[in-house]
Every structure is written in structure tokens, then in C-alpha cells.
Amino acid sequence: MKKALKKITASLIVILLTILSGLITVTFSPQMLFAKKIEHQAFTIYSNTDFDETHLVSRLDDAYALIKHSELHDEDYHFDVLLAHNHFFNKIEDLQGKGVIARATAGYITLKVPIDPKNNHVQGSVGKINLTYLLAHEMIHNLQANKYGLLNFSPLKHPPFWKLEGYPEYIARRNQLHANDYSLRSEIQRYVELMKASNNMFVEVTEGHFVPFYYYKGRLMVEYLMDIKGMTYDEILKDDTSEEVVFQEVLQWTKIS
Numbered sequence: 001m002k003k004a005l006k007k008i009t010a011s012l013i014v015i016l017l018t019i020l021s022g023l024i025t026v027t028f029s030p031q032m033l034f035a036k037k038i039e040h041q042a043f044t045i046y047s048n049t050d051f052d053e054t055h056l057v058s059r060l061d062d063a064y065a066l067i068k069h070s071e072l073h074d075e076d077y078h079f080d081v082l083l084a085h086n087h088f089f090n091k092i093e094d095l096q097g098k099g100v101i102a103r104a105t106a107g108y109i110t111l112k113v114p115i116d117p118k119n120n121h122v123q124g125s126v127g128k129i130n131l132t133y134l135l136a137h138e139m140i141h142n143l144q145a146n147k148y149g150l151l152n153f154s155p156l157k158h159p160p161f162w163k164l165e166g167y168p169e170y171i172a173r174r175n176q177l178h179a180n181d182y183s184l185r186s187e188i189q190r191y192v193e194l195m196k197a198s199n200n201m202f203v204e205v206t207e208g209h210f211v212p213f214y215y216y217k218g219r220l221m222v223e224y225l226m227d228i229k230g231m232t233y234d235e236i237l238k239d240d241t242s243e244e245v246v247f248q249e250v251l252q253w254t255k256i257s
């Protein structure tokens with residue numbers, strides 16, 4: 001009886017280890033699960049079905065033009081983009097956390113919802129999101145891990161959220177931030193007003209695009225530190241001034257403290 005129990009336990013352990021190693025392999029190399037593969041400059045796009053290649057490639061080019069302005073830009077870095085919305089990998093990917101429309105993991109980007117490259121948007125849970133912006137945001141996450149190491153930019157260990165998400169937001173929204181009628185002070189004021197009115201910690205960062213507040217707050221803080229104080233992202237990461245202290249400084253600069 002004892003022998004039989006030992007055998008069953010050993011078999012269960014082998015099965016669990018096999019499942020675990022399968023999940024690890026799939027997490028780090030999901031590309032092999034996709035039948036279709038398109039190469040374009042710094043990108044490989046993976047999908048199981050046909051997609052609007054012409055427009056997607058052009059959105060990727062636009063996103064690449066944005067990230068070229070980042071100090072993390074590395075011309076040798078290659079991006080793998082997975083179109084996963086109708087792929088079983090999407091379910092496995094959900095193990096990292098449900099409810100996101102895209103995620104950058106271990107050197108690749110998973111787009112988890114249907115995309116519309118021609119009209120340049122994806123459908124978020126609330127409203128439409130600009131696809132070029134989304135691609136640039138996720139690409140910066142890949143580059144953060146590329147420069148500082150996967151272990152320092154992982155779900156288990158990462159910089160404070162305002163530094164983690166604020167910087168990709170800052171780069172991906174560059175066109176908005178460089179528009180003639182843009183004002184950082186007005187934008188900070190807008191954020192403060194939105195937070196007063198928000199009852200779920202989500203804010204409408206641009207028309208129809210709702211995000212957790214720290215994406216918006218983080219971008220404004222990073223934007224202030226880089227554009228007004230002249231810091232680099234590397235300096236921001238190394239600086240240990242608390243979020244509260246930096247934000248108070250931002251408010252004082254805006255004169256709304």
C-alpha cells in the first residue's frame with residue numbers, strides 16, 4: 001500500500017513538473033506556438049491568422065519613430081509582437097494577470113485584444129485606444145528590461161509604479177506632449193481635478209482612454225523631472241526621493257499645492 005502511494009506521489013510530482021516546465025517554456029518562448037511569422041525591420045510579427053500587414057507595419061514604424069527619442073533605444077534590439085486575441089496562448093498569458101489589452105514580457109509584446117491597424121486603434125475595456133501609442137508604450141517596457149535586466153523589471157521586482165509606467169507613457173505620448181497647444185501646467189491641473197472627481201482611481205487621460213491614475217500621475221512626474229529639471233530616466237531610477245516629495249514639488253511648480 002505504502003509503495004503504491006509512493007508511486008502515485010512520484011507520478012504526480014513528475015506531471016506537475018512537466019506542466020510547470022511547459023508553462024515556463026511557453027512564457028519565455030511563445031513564438032513557437034504561432035503559425036504565421038512576418039519580418040519587418042526591427043520587428044517580427046506572429047499570428048495564427050491573416051491580418052492587415054500593410055497598416056500594422058506602418059503603425060509599428062510610427063511607434064518605432066517615437067521610441068527612437070528614448071535614451072533606452074537600442075538599434076540592435078529586436079521586437080517580437082504576438083497577435084494573440086484568438087490564440088490559446090492568450091489564456092496561458094492571462095496567468096500573469098487578467099484584464100489588460102497588451103503586455104510586454106520577457107522580450108516580446110502580446111496584443112491580447114483584436115486590433116484595427118487601418119483605423120489605428122484597439123478596443124479597450126472602456127473606449128478605444130490608439131494603437132501606435134500602445135505599441136510604443138509596450139516597446140519601452142521591453143527596452144526597460146533590456147537595459148536594466150528582466151529580473152529588475154518583472155512582476156515580482158520593479159521600480160515604483162510611477163517610474164515603471166510613467167516613462168513609457170512619456171515616450172508613447174510624445175506627439176501629444178509636443179503639440180503647440182500643450183501645457184504641462186494645465187495638464188497637471190487637469191489631473192488634480194480628475195482625481196478629485198474620480199471614485200474608482202481611474203482617470204480619462206485622453207478622450208475616451210481611461211487608465212489607472214498612476215499612469216497619468218507617473219507620466220506627469222517623469223515629464224516634469226525630464227523636461228523641467230533636465231533629468232535622464234536613468235537618474236530618475238537611481239534617485240530615491242519619495243513619490244510624495246516629488247509630487248509635492250510638481251504641485252508647487254504648478255502653484256496648486
Ligand SMILES: [Zn+2]
Nearest residue numbers: 137141165168
Ligand atoms: Zn505599461
